[in-house]
Amino acid sequence: MSITAIIINLMALVSLLIAFIKDREKAKKSLKIAGKSFVRMFPMVLTIIFIIGLLLGFVPPSQISRFIGEQSGIGGVLLIGTLGAIMHIPALLSFPLAASLLEGGASVTAVAAFITTLTMIGIVTLPLEIKELGRKMALLRNGLSFIIAIIIALIMGAIL
């Protein structure tokens, strides 16, 4: 088990203990919600894990790095940034996917762009955002988020 995993599990355990001491009923309710979310998320977790397996098993690193590697330049970053903006998967699952791309030859810049657009921009949820916040604010937020995602990614690539 990695250090990170141990810390996260300890944190969850301690928080749960405190919750049980503070309010038994609420703590039980939390566990129920946790269980439900876990079951709810599990099929998607498995799907992503199989896709990662296929990606690293079948797509040679040379192909991945040709499109989103160091030499692909800004085009590759924009490509994967756009992909991240369109894709609608839980942010939690974007990290293993990103790690697999990195392992497969993608650049830090591309991976950072992918995670950032995936979490910040939602093309699928844009209609809902427009309905709640108005067209101008929703479009500005998504548009500018794309630009800062690319800037963040380029800086990440330069410093890491």
Added chain:
Amino acid sequence: MKKQKDERNTRKEMVRDLIILGITLLVTAVLLVAFPDRRGPVIKTSWNFFLEMIQILPAVMVLLGLFAVFVPNEAVVRYLGKTSGIKGIFLAILLGTLPTGPLYVAFPIASALLKKGARISNIILFLSAWACIKIPQEMVELQFLGARFMLARLTLTVIFVVIMALAIEWIMRWSDGEREAESPA
């Protein structure tokens, strides 16, 4: 009523995810039968990622569940509605980082805040923090991409999100002012 509808939607999404999983499994099976030499690497990679995921996912879900029950959304609205300035900026980011569900859950909250008169920049900050600086998310990022990557991205994101929030507020005010100037009473 609403709860029933939510549950029905959840079930629908679950069925959709299971169908997608089924298709993925089928494609994987076909590919592995067709290319036996790839069986080893594919299964090994998937298994390793599965192990990494299963080590943290239950803990992350427990934390999510605790937050959902102990820090309800109404509390977030109550706190953010009445603060401004630097304190507002910090609070908007801080409240956004609480692990409280996917981004589309935040839109109605942001809308409520907007109607309550919260600053536009704070709302953008809140939404952005909600989207990409959530605590459990950072933990998973740490697990898969390492501390350097996670910290660098987190720092840059906070800096640029603050700049973006102020820019959007400025543009919204500027264009609203423009419209008022164009349409004399």
